[in-house]
Amino acid sequence: MNRIPVVFTFDNRIILAAAVSIRSLIDNAAKDTEYDIYVLHDGLSKKNISGLEKIVEDTRHTLKFHYVDKSLFTGVKKSKNSWTEIVYYRTYIPEILTDYDKVIYSDVDVCFCGDLTEVYNTYLADYEWGGVRAEVNSPAVTGCKYFPENKNKYIFWTGFMLINCKKLREEKYFPKFLKTARDFKDRVSLYDLDVINITCDNILPLSLKYCLLEAFYEFSDFRTCKDYRYLKNIYSDDEITDAIQHPVIIHYAGELGKPWRRKNVPQYYKDYIARIPKETRKYTFRDLRKRFFSKI
Numbered sequence: 543m544n545r546i547p548v549v550f551t552f553d554n555r556i557i558l559a560a561a562v563s564i565r566s567l568i569d570n571a572a573k574d575t576e577y578d579i580y581v582l583h584d585g586l587s588k589k590n591i592s593g594l595e596k597i598v599e600d601t602r603h604t605l606k607f608h609y610v611d612k613s614l615f616t617g618v619k620k621s622k623n624s625w626t627e628i629v630y631y632r633t634y635i636p637e638i639l640t641d642y643d644k645v646i647y648s649d650v651d652v653c654f655c656g657d658l659t660e661v662y663n664t665y666l667a668d669y670e671w672g673g674v675r676a677e678v679n680s681p682a683v684t685g686c687k688y689f690p691e692n693k694n695k696y697i698f699w700t701g702f703m704l705i706n707c708k709k710l711r712e713e714k715y716f717p718k719f720l721k722t723a724r725d726f727k728d729r730v731s732l733y734d735l736d737v738i739n740i741t742c743d744n745i746l747p748l749s750l751k752y753c754l755l756e757a758f759y760e761f762s763d764f765r766t767c768k769d770y771r772y773l774k775n776i777y778s779d780d781e782i783t784d785a786i787q788h789p790v791i792i793h794y795a796g797e798l799g800k801p802w803r804r805k806n807v808p809q810y811y812k813d814y815i816a817r818i819p820k821e822t823r824k825y826t827f828r829d830l831r832k833r834f835f836s837k838i
Contacts, residue, residue, distance in 0.1 A: 543576045543602075544576065544659050546576070546577055547577075547642050547646065548567065548645070548648060548658065549581075549632070549645055550563065550579070550582070551581070551631035551647075552583065552628065553583060553584055553628055554585070554590055557593070558822060560650040561594060561819065563650045563651075563652050563653065564579060564594065565817055566652075566653045566654040566814055567654040567658075571658075575657055575659055576604075577603040578604050579606070580638075580645075581594070582610050582628075583609060583628070584631075591607055593819040593820075596819045597819065597822075610631055610634060610638070612626070614634070615720070618630060618720070618737075619726075619733060623828075629733050630723060630734050632647045632705075632734060632738075633719040633720075634716060636715070637716055640707075640711070643706070644666060644708070645704075646703070647703040649701040651794040651795065652701070652792060653811065654790070654791055655792060656751075656790035658790070661704060661749075661752060664746070669746040670705075670709060670710060670743075670744055671705045671746070672703070672745070673753075674747070674749070674750055674752055675699075675750075676773075677773075679694050683697065684771065685769060686732060686735070687730075689726075689736065689739075689740055691740050694743060694745060696747065696776065699753050702753045722741045723737045750782065751784070751789050753793050754785050755769055755795055756795075756798050760808075764782055769796055798838065800829075802825070804838050805833060805836045805837075
C-alpha cells in the first residue's frame with residue numbers, strides 16, 4: 543500500500559466544501575493508496591468533527607485533527623471573511639507532522655478527480671515545495687501581485703503544495719514565513735500566496751492538472767476564460783488541453799465562484815453533496831446570500 547499524508551486547513555464556515563473534498567479524495571484513490579488525512583483547525587465544533595469522521599468510517603483511510611492556536615500568527619494581515627489566520631496554517635504543517643519528510647497540502651474548495659500517488663512520489667531534492675505555476679513573475683502580472691523581493695521566475699498557487707517538510711524543518715522556515723508575513727503585512731494582497739512565494743526561492747513546478755481552474759474544465763473553449771490571458775504565457779494550448787482531459791484536482795477559484803453558492807450547482811458536485819453526512823451539509827449566511835444573487 544502507498545500511504546500518503548494529505549493536509550487540509552479550514553474552520554467551521556466551510557464544512558460542506560471540506561466534506562466534499564475529503565469524500566472526492568478517497569473516492570478517487572487508487573486501490574493501493576491509503577490516505578492519512580490531517581485537518582489543522584482553530585476550533586472545529588464536535589459536531590463538525592464527528593460528521594467529517596463518518597466519511598472515512600469503514601475505509602482504509604484515516605482522519606486526524608490538530609488544533610492550532612491562532613495567536614501563533616499575531617501580527618499578520620487577516621480579514622474577518624475568508625482570510626483569517628487559518629490561511630497561514632499551511633506554513634506550520636512541517637512543525638506538526640514531524641514524522642513525515644514530505645506531505646501534500648490542499649485547499650478545500652476543490653474536487654479530486656484522480657489519485658495523488660504520482661505527484662507524491664515526485665522527487666523534491668532541494669526544492670522547498672512543489673506547486674502549480676500561476677503567472678510569470680514580472681511587473682506586468684495581472685492575476686497576482688508583483689513583489690520585487692520575489693526573485694522566482696514564476697508565481698505559484700498555494701492551493702496545492704507538495705511540501706518538503708524535512709527541508710523546511712531543518713532550515714527553520716516557519717520563523718521565516720512569520721517574519722515575511724509581518725514585514726509585508728501592509729503590502730500583501732493574496733496573503734499566504736504572497737508570503738510563501740516571497741519567502742521561498744526554490745519551488746518545483748508541477749503539472750496544471752493539480753490545480754485546474756474550474757472555468758477551464760467547464761467552458762467549451764478555454765481560450766475564452768479570463769485566466770487564459772496570463773496562463774497562456776506559461777502553458778501551451780496542448781498542456782492546457784491535457785490538463786482539462788486528465789484533471790486530478792479541479793479548483794474552484796476564478797470567475798465562476800464556489801459551486802455550492804450557485805443557483806445551478808454542477809451535477810457532479812450535487813452528487814458529492816448528497817453523499818456526505820447530513821450534518822456536514824451546512825450553508826453559512828454568506829453562502830445563501832451569494833446563491834441568492836448568483837447569475838449562474
